[in-house]
Structure formats: C-alpha cells, structure tokens
Amino acid sequence: MDGTGAATISLNKTRIALRSLTLAPASTIEVESCEFPLGTDPERRPLHKYLDEIDALIVLFDDVGLAYIDGQVFRDESMLDGGASFLRYLHPEQALANATSEKGDFSAAQREFDRTSTFGVVVNEVGAADTILICDDLGDEWADFIGIRQDGALTHISFYHAKHGPLGLGASSFHVAVGQAIKNLGNMSFPEERIENKVQGWGATYNAPGQATQISRVIRSNAPDLLDALRNARTAPDSIRRATIVTSSISRHAIETAFASIQNGQQPAPSFVQLYWLLQSFFSACAEVGAVGAIVCQP
Template structure:
C-alpha cells in the first residue's frame, strides 16, 4: 500500500527528548487525524513498519495515515463542504524523526512535548558557504517599532558579495533559498527544509531523509555569510540578564496566512456559539494587533493588565490574552483560538530591556554587531543651535504671509539650507518630503522631514517622522523629468495650510527657468550623493546620549529608550541600504 505514495521533499526534522515508544507515535498520529471525516476509513494506515532500502543501505521505521477530511465552504451561503485527502508520514531514522504532512490537524503541541525541532540555524550549517549560491534571503529586523522597517527580502543569482552586511548583525534570517550544484533548497524559520525535485516514492524519500540527517550530524565549519547575521541564543541565558519589555503581534504575516488559506475568523459569543465577524470587526482587530505593547515588571501588557500578559516558560515566551481567546480561526475543519494560532505559528516578537536581544518565531536572537553600534548611531545626531528657539512646526499663517515664521521648524530648516541652490517646500499632498534641497557645489540632494515637540526621550514622537522618511526613500532617486513636472506643477503654486492661502512660494529658492539645465548637470555628477534628514526639535542629543551610554555600560533603562535606539538604528540602516546618508537635526 505505501508504494502508491508519491511525495515531495518537504519535511521538518526533530530529535526526541526521551525514549520514543508506541504511545508517543500513536499520540502524534491521533492528533493529526483529529480532523478526519466522520464515519470514514483510512486510505493508508501504517504504524512503525520496519523498512529496508538496500540501494541506500538504510533501515528505517515508517508510520503513515492518509484519510479524508472535510472543511466548510465560506464563499457561498449554503452548508457546503470541501472534501480533501490529508496525510501524515513519520519517518524514524537513527535518533531523528522526519515529519511530512498536509491538511491534517494541528500536531505542534504533542511534538513540542516529546521532541526538539532541528531549527533553521542548524539546517543552515548543513552546507559550506563556498559551495552554494544564496538566491533569496528574507530578514526580520530586530525592532518592534510601528514606524521602523521590520522586514526585508533580497533576491539575486548569488547574494554573496552583493548584499551589504553592515546591518546584518541585527537582522534575523527567516527564509533562505540557495542552489547547491543542480539542487535548489529552501529553509524556513519554522525549521522546514524543502528541496525541488520530482515526486518520489516512500523509499526514495527515506534516502533523502538519511542525506539530511548525515548533513546535520556533520555540520560545516564555513558559514561566514550567515554568521554575519543575528545569532541564536538560549532564552534562559537572556532571561538571566534582562527582562521582556515590549511585545508585537506580527500582524502582516498573520493576515497574509489567514488570507492565503482563506481561514474565516469567528467570535465566541456569550451564548457559546461561534459567529462569523464582519469585515469592520476584522479591520478593528488587526488595527489593534498592529500596535506595540509595553510590558510592566510583572510581564502584564500595559493598559490591558487584567486580560493580557506574556508568560515565561522553560524554553519559550507565550502570549496569553482573554480577548484573543474569544476569536477563532477554522483551520483544516477545526476551530482554534486566535491566541493559539498566533503562538503556534510564532506570529509575535518580544524585545527586552537589553536591546541587543529579541525573541522571534519561537527563538531568541542576539544582535551580533553588539552595542558598539550606539556610537555610530549617535554620530547621525547633529545638534543645531537654531532649533532651541523653535516653538512650532510650521508657524502661524495669514493671507499675506510670505515666509515661514523664524521660530518654526520649517523656518529653521530654510535658514540652515540657505546656502543650497534650490529649496522646495513639498508639504501636503503626495509629498516626497517637507523640504527638498539641491546643492551643486556639495553635489547633494537632501530630503528633509520635520516634526516639532517638547524635548523628550520618548520614542512615540520619532515614530511618525521616521515612518515618513523611510516611506519616501524611493523618491530620492527621481529623474529629471519627474522633478521638472513637480516644479512646473505643485511647486509653481503658493503654500496652502488649513484653508489659509498664503503668499509663501513653494519654490523657496532658485530660478525655475534654469532648473532643466541645472538638474541635467547635477544628476550626471559622479560625486552626487543623497541625504535623508529628520529635523526634530523634540530630540536632545545630550539627553539621548546619556541614556544610550547607560545601555553601553550595562545599566538598565526604560522600555521606551530601547525602542528609541531601535527606531534610530532602523532609520540609519534603511537609509544606508538606499545608498543615502542618514542625518538627524536636533537640539543640543
């Protein structure tokens, strides 16, 4: 009967915590077939069958269940069901368990109880960097800021030598695709390894399992490319030095998974019935999940102390939320709470009081670049004496206003850039920045984003302006035609603010008639460089430096200081990734 199977090379590998007996394997198989169609029979039902492959000199045990399963259809207002065939295959080879599965019920809890997953870091050590071509890499930045760049992905024929590793130390690889000779493999953050090939027989799959186990048992000592990235550390070690400070639900991958698998979201009403929630409720739910939540000393979520907290387990951190247990998702015909779905799939991240650590996808990681990066981050803060007198972002306006107030942030920016050849005010509408300046002598293009506020080390003021700066980085590489279009269009008007039409020209400096020839020369200049500048009256370099030096000295700081560090770091790296220069104008 097993000879009928044709399988892909797609599995997770585990090692047992203790001796494996029949009861444990039966428990896994039973959990997997929990969504089996009622009153149906197994297509294949095999338990710990001993098999031998002479060609591969391999002896292994195999357990298989193939069965029909049904799941509700939600695209039509009738009680219809999809009928699919699910399977779970467990291959025991030496001291390893390889798990192949599709459309079966959740088995993660029983696996975690009895086995340890061979994670992506261990799988990445099964090959020599010099023998592979890294074709795709997805990275999770070690930040939970709402406005910072959280994830990036890169793709090339071979990323070695192409991908800058200047920010790699604080980036966690969670998806890797590489070519090894004629073989293409992918490794995901969930410890899943997939190899492209034709479908194979059960014995051929077992031979493939042997190859992977042999590679795991003899790891390579040359992983210089991947070792540049954040390294995995034991959670217990981290918790002995610091405490969790903030938690973020990874709402984007959560939503993408729900959309991809068309999983309906239900709500458990007071009468005990599950009702399908409206799109308005779903939008409100994900809007709440997108926020970053700070944790107090008892690991309760600040503002929701009575219903949500982070639980510290022996080797994991898990989220506990009464609200999320009210929501359900239907997966493979079974309802699971949204809390359990999030925890099972690792759709949450946790930062710590020590900013060099982060918990992501069920593992803890350390920024391998270390706190030495703090000095380079502080260098991008450039105090400007004029900012001390700023009292507003844009000032007051009348119909006769022809200049921005001298004590406004906009006025100070124009004063600081009075020596540039062209200064444009691009505030409002589809803006690229608040101000854009061009300087041929300096061979530079500057995009400036301004925000005013009281001096504080709070990260909240920085969220918005960093988000604007990162969002508009792509516009910095405009061509001449695009800029001429804006000069003849938006910039040809006077400034309008809150329905007050002023006499402030949007072209603050420079002759628009000369712009064509000027841009032609500037954009061809081989010395041309770009600056992304944040002008922030609420930041004091001395105050920020005092807090960051505490981090370097190992002194505990409040959670918002850690967030401030990550936000500034994320801004710096995002700008550098675009081959631009990050600068922050601030108070002394």
C-alpha cells in the same frame, strides 16, 4: 504602565507573531482598503492582523543589544559601548532649542515661515547652504523640503522631514517622520516620470490648511530652469543623497547622557531602547538604497 496586558505574541520557528491587541481603542480598530467605501472591504481585518502582516512589530529584550524589527532579529552592541556609531548620525542645531511649533502661524500676506518653527529652522539654518530649496509639504509630498547644492563636482540632494514635539527620549514622536522618510527614499532619485508634475506644482505659493499665503514654494533657486536642474541632479555621477529628520523633540546631549548611563551599568528605559532601534532601522533603510540618514536635533 500599571501591568495591564496590551497585546499577546507567539514565538514561531522563524518569526514572532502578533496575536492580539487588548487595550482600547486598538482592540476595536479594523483596517480596510481605501479602494472600497467605508465598511465594505471584504478583506478588512483587525489592526493586530494588519500589523502582523506587514511585520510592524518591534520586540525588545532584557538584553538591550537585541531587538526584533521588521520580522528579523538584530544584534547591536553599540548601545553598550557609549553609542559612538549611533551619535555620528545626530547633528546639533541650536535654533531648534527655540522652536515652538512645526510650521508656525500663517497670514494671507506672509512671505516666510516663522523662524521659531522647525520649517523656519530648515530654511534659515539646516538648509541654508542649499542653492535650490523647495517646500514640498502637503499634497503628494516627497519631503517637507528638498534641497540641492553643488560642492565642486559633488551634488548634494537632501530630503528634509521637519517635526516638532516635546523634548524627551521616547520614540512616539518619531514614527511618522521615520515612516515618511523611508517611504520616500525611492523619490530621492527624482523619477523621470514624476518630476515634471512636481516642478509644475512648485510654481504655486504655499497654502497652509485653512490659510493661503504668499510664501513661495521655491524658497531659493540659482537655476535658470528648475526641471533641468533636477534632471542634472538625478544623473549626476557623483552625488550624496541625505534623508534628514529635523526635530526639536530630542537633544543630542540627553542621548549622550543616556548612553553614558548604560555604559555605567544602568538599565535604559524601554522608551529609549525603542527610540534607538527605530532610528537604527531608519539609518539602515537609508544605507540599503545608497542614501545617508541623519537627525538634526537640539544640542
């Protein structure tokens, strides 16, 4: 950064308010309801007011153990003790080191996702143990993939959100994935009023933007009736629901190194602190609904 002001905030008794965004194009963007034709929403407001209303502001402090997120102040000392409690959510997958895209290329005769895409890594590696694996990407999606498997009496339900991006330690590539994952936590219980329509939609092949394919949306299934299988998973007395972000954009080793540097007294980059708190908010949101958050990343 060159020191140019990007925003102004104010400190109130109970919250931090976002008063303005001064850098273009954010300073000129307005938010409207999609219920109205463009430009006619009588309650349209500047972007900074909308972000303030929904408490979308993250404020970082010189003390890396503090952060202001979702309208609340949080303290977490694990960044200073080597990050052990954070790292347990990160699972390395070697195949992601070879990923070159999110979904890969498509052709009319194609029957599988490219192995060098993060979608292919989910199918062939991350979700390989799931006896039911469904591609739910595009349209009214709950996740890029939904996986179900039985382990004795225990039912595993996994929502996979697959992303690709340049390797780094910043938060920018995670905002969409985290938002998508949190938004769909409620759908991990397979709402009865919605699952029948979902199953009908999974009967079609996967049509990528601008290219139809022969890829089946039901990648794998050992169930005679998929609708019954989802209903059984929904009511299973013992189940684990896991929201998993599968990404090629971070490395567990790089994050371990960053934590070690902090423990040795070095000040972390603001982008890494933002990444840490963004993912902590994701893990916390999962825990609040009885789910487990996880990140599958490069080693």
